[in-house]
Each structure stands twice: as C-alpha cells, then as structure tokens.
Amino acid sequence: MVPVSYYFALSAILFALGALGVLIRRNAIIIFMSVELMLNAANLLFVAFARMYEALQGQIYVFFVIAVAAAEVAVGLAIIVAIFRTKKSIDIDEMSSLKG
Amino acid sequence: MDAFNLVPWIILFPVIGLVLNAAIGRRIGERGSALIAIAASAGSLVISVMQYLALSAHPEGAVVYLADWIGIGALNVPWAFRVDTLSVTMMLVVSGVGTLIHIYAAGYMHFDVRYKEDPGSYARFFVYLNLFIAAMMILVSGDSYLTLFVGWEGVGLCSYLLIGFWYQRNPDGNKGIMNSLAAKKAMLVNRIGDFGFLLAVFMIFWAFGSLNFDEVLPHAETVAPWVIMFITLAMLLGVTGKSAQLPLYVWLPDAMAGPTPVSALIHAATMVTAGVYLVARSAPLFAAVPAAQTTVAFVGALTAFFAATIAVGQYDIKKVLAYSTISQLGFMVAAVGMGAFVAGMFHLVTHAFFKALLFLGSGSVILALERAHHVQETLSNPKHKKKGHTHFDPQDMRVMGGLRKPIRLTFWVYTIGALGLAGIPPLAGFFSKDEILADAWIENPLVFLLLIAAAFLTAFYVGRQLLLVFFGSPRSQPADKAVESPAIITIPLIALAALVVIGGLINLPGWHPFTNWLAHTLGEELAEPTEFNFFVALLATVFALIAFYLAWIFYGRTPLAEKQVDPLKQRLGRVFTGMENKWWVDEFYAWLIVRPYKRFAGFLADTIDWKFLHDWVHDSAVVNTFRWFARFLANPVDLGVIDGIANGLAKSATGLARGLSFFQTGFVRNYALVTFLGVVIMLGYLVFSS
Numbered sequence: 001m002v003p004v005s006y007y008f009a010l011s012a013i014l015f016a017l018g019a020l021g022v023l024i025r026r027n028a029i030i031i032f033m034s035v036e037l038m039l040n041a042a043n044l045l046f047v048a049f050a051r052m053y054e055a056l057q058g059q060i061y062v063f064f065v066i067a068v069a070a071a072e073v074a075v076g077l078a079i080i081v082a083i084f085r086t087k088k089s090i091d092i093d094e095m096s097s098l099k100g
Numbered sequence: 101m102d103a104f105n106l107v108p109w110i111i112l113f114p115v116i117g118l119v120l121n122a123a124i125g126r127r128i129g130e131r132g133s134a135l136i137a138i139a140a141s142a143g144s145l146v147i148s149v150m151q152y153l154a155l156s157a158h159p160e161g162a163v164v165y166l167a168d169w170i171g172i173g174a175l176n177v178p179w180a181f182r183v184d185t186l187s188v189t190m191m192l193v194v195s196g197v198g199t200l201i202h203i204y205a206a207g208y209m210h211f212d213v214r215y216k217e218d219p220g221s222y223a224r225f226f227v228y229l230n231l232f233i234a235a236m237m238i239l240v241s242g243d244s245y246l247t248l249f250v251g252w253e254g255v256g257l258c259s260y261l262l263i264g265f266w267y268q269r270n271p272d273g274n275k276g277i278m279n280s281l282a283a284k285k286a287m288l289v290n291r292i293g294d295f296g297f298l299l300a301v302f303m304i305f306w307a308f309g310s311l312n313f314d315e316v317l318p319h320a321e322t323v324a325p326w327v328i329m330f331i332t333l334a335m336l337l338g339v340t341g342k343s344a345q346l347p348l349y350v351w352l353p354d355a356m357a358g359p360t361p362v363s364a365l366i367h368a369a370t371m372v373t374a375g376v377y378l379v380a381r382s383a384p385l386f387a388a389v390p391a392a393q394t395t396v397a398f399v400g401a402l403t404a405f406f407a408a409t410i411a412v413g414q415y416d417i418k419k420v421l422a423y424s425t426i427s428q429l430g431f432m433v434a435a436v437g438m439g440a441f442v443a444g445m446f447h448l449v450t451h452a453f454f455k456a457l458l459f460l461g462s463g464s465v466i467l468a469l470e471r472a473h474h475v476q477e478t479l480s481n482p483k484h485k486k487k488g489h490t491h492f493d494p495q496d497m498r499v500m501g502g503l504r505k506p507i508r509l510t511f512w513v514y515t516i517g518a519l520g521l522a523g524i525p526p527l528a529g530f531f532s533k534d535e536i537l538a539d540a541w542i543e544n545p546l547v548f549l550l551l552i553a554a555a556f557l558t559a560f561y562v563g564r565q566l567l568l569v570f571f572g573s574p575r576s577q578p579a580d581k582a583v584e585s586p587a588i589i590t591i592p593l594i595a596l597a598a599l600v601v602i603g604g605l606i607n608l609p610g611w612h613p614f615t616n617w618l619a620h621t622l623g624e625e626l627a628e629p630t631e632f633n634f635f636v637a638l639l640a641t642v643f644a645l646i647a648f649y650l651a652w653i654f655y656g657r658t659p660l661a662e663k664q665v666d667p668l669k670q671r672l673g674r675v676f677t678g679m680e681n682k683w684w685v686d687e688f689y690a691w692l693i694v695r696p697y698k699r700f701a702g703f704l705a706d707t708i709d710w711k712f713l714h715d716w717v718h719d720s721a722v723v724n725t726f727r728w729f730a731r732f733l734a735n736p737v738d739l740g741v742i743d744g745i746a747n748g749l750a751k752s753a754t755g756l757a758r759g760l761s762f763f764q765t766g767f768v769r770n771y772a773l774v775t776f777l778g779v780v781i782m783l784g785y786l787v788f789s790s
Contacts, residue, residue: 022772031768092768099766 007048014041028080028090032073039069103154104162106147107181110191110237113143118230125223134206137226141202141233145195151188159185159620163243163314170246177311180243186621189445190240190377193452197369198233200592204460205229205361207588208467212359215470216266216273225265225359232258236370240377244311245301248378252297252342255371260287262362263355271357272493282354289351293341297378300334303327313381320388332385332392335378336399343375344426345403345433350686352426356418360463363418368425368459369452376429376448379436383626387439394544396437401540401550404430406683408557412564412668413679416495417462420565424521425455427554431536434547440539442607442615442627447536449614450528450603454520457596461514462495464585464593465569468507469494472578492578497568499576501659506582509590511570513597518566520600522559522644528603530641535607537640538633552643559644563651564668572659 014037021034043062050058084090117140125133155161161184170177205225213219235258239251264283270276301311307327308316320328339345344352355367366372379386379396386393404427411423428451435444473492493499504511520527523534533555540548574580584590607614609632619627654667669676678684765771 019776023769023776026769095768096766099761099764 004048004052007044011041011045011048014038014044026091026093028083028092031092032076032080036069036073039065103150104158104164104183107151107164107183107241108166110144110147110151110195110241111234113140113147114230114234114237116140117143118227118234121223121227121230125227126220130206130210130219130222133223133226134202137230138199138202138206140230141195141199144191144233144237145199148188148191148195151183152192155183155185155188155620159617161185161188161621174309175305175311177244177246179247180312181241182243182313183241184621185617186377186380186445187240189449189618190373191237193373193449194233194236194240194370197452197456197596198236198365200595201361201365201369201456201460202226202229204364204463204589204592205359207586208361208463209359211467211471215474216269218266221265225262228258228261228265229361229365232262232366232371236374239374243313245304245313245316246311248381249297249301252338252374252378253294255366255374256287256290256294256342259290259355259358259366259371260284262366263358265358265362271495279357282351282357286351286355289348290341293338293348296334296337296341298338300331300338303331303334307331317382317384320384325389328385329389329392332382332389333395335382335385336392336396339375339378339396339433340399341375342378343372343429343433345375345399345430346406349403349407349426350689353419353422353682356416356422360418360459360466363422364456364459364463367422368455372425372429373432373448373452376432376436376444379433380441380445380622383436383441383622386436387626393437393439397434397544397547398437400430400432400434400437401547401554402430403427404434404554405550405557406430408554408561409679410682411561412557413666413676413681414561415497415666415680416493417465417497417500417565417569418459418495420497420561421455421458421462424458424558424561425451427558428455428521430554431533431551434551435536435539438539438543438547439626440536440543440630441622442618443532443535443539443630445618446607446614447532449606450520450532450600453596453599453603454517454527454529457513457517457593457600458521460589460593460596461510461517464510464589465500465503465507465514465582466494467585467589468503468510468582469500469576469578471583472581476577476581492576494578497565498660498663500569500574500579501572501576502570502574503579503582504570506580507584509584510593513590513593514570515566516597516600518562520603522562522648523555523640524644525637525641526601526604528600530637531604531607531609534633534637534640535609535630538630538636541633541636552640555640556643556647559647560651563648564655567651567655568660571656575660575662 018034018036018038018041021037022031025031025034043065046058046062046065048058050056050062080090083095087094117136120136121133125136128136161182164181164183166179166181168176169179209222209225213222213225232255235251235254237251238254239248242248242251260283263286264280267277267280267283268275270278271282304316305311307323308319310316337348340348352367352372356363358367386396407423407426407430411420411427414420414423428447432444432447432451435441435447469492473494516527520529523530525531537548537551537555540551574582609630612629615627615629654671658667660667666676666680669680672679681687
C-alpha cells in the first residue's frame, strides 16, 4: 500500500505545477488547464485524506469540486470564446485594457 | 335694577349703526343711512333715559361688569360701565343733543355733500358721527381711568376725522389742504394734552395700585400731597388739550373746518367738555390739593377772558362761536377748579344746549346763504361752463346782514341761543353762569373779576354777531336772497331752543335738583348747593345789558355797510387788530415751537440723518468696512483657505489614485501572482506563528 505521504507529495507537485502554469503561461486555455491541475491536486489530497481517515466526506467534497470545476470551465470557456471573437487572440497579456 | 344691565347698549347701538352704514350706507341712499344713524343715536338716548329712570329709584348707581380687559400682574382693568348720576348726566347730554344733531345733520349734509361735489360722502359722515357717539359714551361710562382714556382717544380720533371731513378742500370751499392741516393740528395739539393725561394715569396706578374709580377716588387722602399735585396738574394738561384751554386751545378755532353739525356736536356740546367731566369725576383728587385747584381755576378764568377778547374781533360766524366755546369752557374749568363741580357740570349741560343751538343756527344761516349763492350761480351760469362757484365765503359775517326777515325762524331760535349764551334771565345760561359767578365771588375775587369781564365781553360779541348777521341791510346778493332751511333742520333748532328756555330749571336756585342729583355721586360736601347771590346776578345781568347796548351803539345804530371797516376798529385801533389776529398766538407758537422744531427736524434730517448717518456712517464708514471685510473674506479666506482645502482634497485624491493605479497593471498573471504570494504569506504566518 502506498503511504499517504506520497499522495501529499504528488498533490503538492501537481499544485505547484498548476500554480506555476497559471503564473507563467500566457495562453488562456493553458491557464485554465493549470487551474484544473490545481483543483485536481486538491481533489487528490481530499481523497487521500478520506482514505486515511476512512471518512466519506472527503470523497463527497471531491464530487462537489468536480461539479463546480465543470461549471467553471463551461463559463470560462464561453468567456474565452467571446474574447477570441473580438480580439482574435487568447493571449491574456493582450487583455490588459483596464490597467490604470 | 335690570335697566342698569342695559347700559352696554349705549355703545352697542352706535356701533351697530356705524357698522351698518359703513357696510351698506352707500347703497341704501341718503334717507336710509341717515335713518340708521339717527336710530342708533336715538337708541342710545332711550337707554340713557332708562338709566336716568333707574337711577331715580336707586340713586347710588351701579357698576355693570361686561368683560375682563387687561390683567397683567397687579394691573387689573375690567371693561365695566359706571352708572351714576354724573355719568348719566353726560350720557343724556351726549345722546340727547347728539340725536338732535343727527337729525339736523341728515338735512344739512344733504346740501353740504352737493355743494362740496361729493355726494358719496353722506354715509361716511354718519359713520364718523356714530363712531363719535360710541367713543363719547365709552368716555363717560367707563369705570376706570383707562377706559375713560380709550374714549378720550376715540373722540379725539373722531374729531380728527370730522375736522378733516372735506380733506380735499380749504375752509372756504376751494380745493386745498387747509382742512387736513386743521385736522392734523387738532390731533397734534391734543397729543400734548393726552401725554399729560397718560402721565396722570401712570401716576395714579403707581400711587394707588389701581385705575378703577372706586379704588382711587375714596383714597385720595392716603397718598402724599405732592403725588396728588402731580396727578392733578398732569390731568390739567390733558384738560387744556381736550377742552381747549390756555395754552393748548389753538386747535379748536381751526376745528371749525369740519361740517357745522360736527362743530356743534363735537367742538361745542360734548367732546370738548370731556375735560370738565374728567375734573368733576376726579373731584376728590382735586379737592385734596387746593394749589392745583387754584391753578385749574386760573387757567379756566384766563381762558374765559382771553378767548372772549378774541371772539370780539372775529368776522367768521363760526370762529366767533368757536372762541365763545373756548371762553365758556373756561367758565366750566374755572368752576370745577374752584370746587364748584356742580356749577361746572350745570354750565356744561346748559352750554351744550345753547352752543349746539348757536352752531346749528349758524349752520342754518350758512346754508341759507350757500343755497342762495348756488341758485344765483346757476342762474348766471346756466350751462355750468365754469366748474364750481365764484368765490364767496358764506361764513363771513361781513357779507351777511338783514337776515332777520328771510330766515325768520332761524333768527328767532338763534336769538334765544344768543341770549342764553349772554346770560339773560330766565334762559338756561343765566342760571348756570350765575352759579359759577356766585361761587367765584365767594372763592376767589380775581377769578370773579376775570369771569365777569369775560361775561361782559360774551354779551358784547353775541350782540355784535346778532346785529351783524340779522340786522341792518343785506351786504351781499346771497344775503338778500337767503332762503329758510327745511323742517328737518329747523325742528332740531326749535327743540334745542326749548331746552335753552327751560334748561335753567334743572338747577333752579333755592330748589337745586341738579345739585342733589350730583350729590349722590360727588358726596354732600363736594356738591354743596350755591346760595343764589342776588347782587352777583344783578351785576352780571346789568353788565350783559350794558354790553348789548354798546354793541348796539357800534353795530346797531348805524348798521355796517358793504366793505366797511369794523367800527370797533376805529375806536380800539391796535387792540382790535390784536383781537382780529387772535393776539398772534398761532404766530407766537409758530415762532416759539413750530419753527424751531422744524429747524431742529431739518437739522436732524439734513445734518444728522443725511450728512452724518447716510453720507458718512452708511456710505463711508459702513460701506468701506464692509467692502474691506468682504475683500478679506473673498481673497484670503475664500480663495486661500476654503478653495485650498477643496483643491487640496481633490489633488490628494488624484495623487492617491495615480499611485494606486501603478498596481493596476491589467495583466491577469500579475494579479494571480499577487494573490499567490498573498496566500503563501498568510499560510506561512498561520503555520509559523502557532
């Protein structure tokens, strides 16, 4: 049986990768994927803890997170499509017209 | 006793009358408005007679409380009516003579408003006349000095309104402002007197703590004599104003500018006697200080003599009567000053009869001439091309003469009035004047001398007037064509003539019903019956007859011809010029008071107000200070401080915004990094702080 600490490590690595992706990449789709990565890092941690404590709540949270992430992706992709239609680009650095 | 409770109606009737006339008088025509006014006055008369009858049964009288009026601290003045023998005497005179004069005025004003070309004023006249009756009733029926003062001022107002009744004209009928000036003069001169009266009222309250007669008069002995002295002398000033005594008499001759019924009612029979009533009402106060009494007596006696001398030199028929009124008021004031309160009141009553008769008679004479003049003008100028009349003064005795025949009835009643005034027995004036003279004979020889001299002059100017007006031959065309006045005018004259004939009965020597009547109010010691002094009566009568004879020598033996100088002037020279010009008293007052006052007013207006206050204080000092202050507020305060604060706030806001906008890069990744770092820091804090 794989020790729980492995899951922690994997989750931390995934989260770090996701955060790095959000901060570094300029492609909106990639950023979204990175966000998903972070969410799934959190999900992994949830289920890991759920098994460790043999409690079902962690798994239930994961379902909620997946559902919310799906909804978020739907909204987010719609926004990205709308932006793409006007700007012909999904480089988020070009979407900086609200700067002071 | 129920009749006493009706006493408020003596005021309410005239008030109702005046309100009706003021509201609908112009619409209901002359007949209607005259009827309302006469009914109102007659209503007062009926109530007064009822008071008289009730008093005969209960001579102690009553105080009829109507309402609370003033209650401030210790001052408590109810609106109450005092029904006693003194006030009812005045009520009867005011409403009796007043009603007769109302009837007379209904006829007289019919012509007057037409000759003055203002028929709409008919109702206005009766509004004023009823207002006067109401005010006079307040004066005589009030139970306190303050209610008396209300009436006092009220009759003063009516006097002013009625003197200036033809305010757009001069006394001679032409357009001008002399009537208004006369009204103003009456008002202003009376103000001086009223000031004295007010001082007396204040002093009474200060000394007695009350203004009600019942709480003042019986306690005269308890107050320091100098206080009473002050009160009575201040009151005397009021009397000299209202009752036209020296030195404030000057308004009364000018008051003849009012229509003749007004001269009869207000400026002869009733209002001007208010001063005498006031002294009689305050009899206990005056009795307490003999020095004040002597002053009053001398003021009266001097006025009686002084005014009589002026009356001798007048040509205006009403001016003679005006000075005669002043002179007779002097008799009354002298009488009440000598403590002969009954004699003064008696003379007041009889004088109301014969002087009202004389004034109304003179009105009838004036009207006769005016009507004749009017007819003559219309005949000579039928198409009325010329507006108004040619100049003709119907009051000038020099244009009269020979009126005995055309206006026979007026002549007879006028003669009765004149003989009454001159004190020929057995007419009313003889008894009352004789009572005053008999009192003076006992009390004060100097006053007696002045009064008997005045009586002598009275008979002389009365004879002169009778001879100038009615005898000889007409000295002008209107006098030749004079027409007798209608019955509505002559009937009041006849009634008054009857009163003059029988008026002496009310205080017949040896019987003294009037003395006993007033004794109920004044008390026995203040209303002692005067013994009939046969010597004094004979002396006065002989003097009067001598005066008549002298008048006949000057004016009767060879009647005055047209445009002839007064024969007395040739004999008396300068003295007559003095009489003619009223001893230049008006000019003296103008020199002593009016002109310095005007100069002072001019100084105040030009120098103090205009040059100092306006030019310097306002235009220079205040304006410059204000400008400097405004500039100070505008520049350093507003621009510097206020704007500085506002602009500084705005500047700091934009500066802050500019600084903060540095963080607003617009790059989502920036924000994400900041959020990330923030989360790291917070987590780090949470992990490491515990």
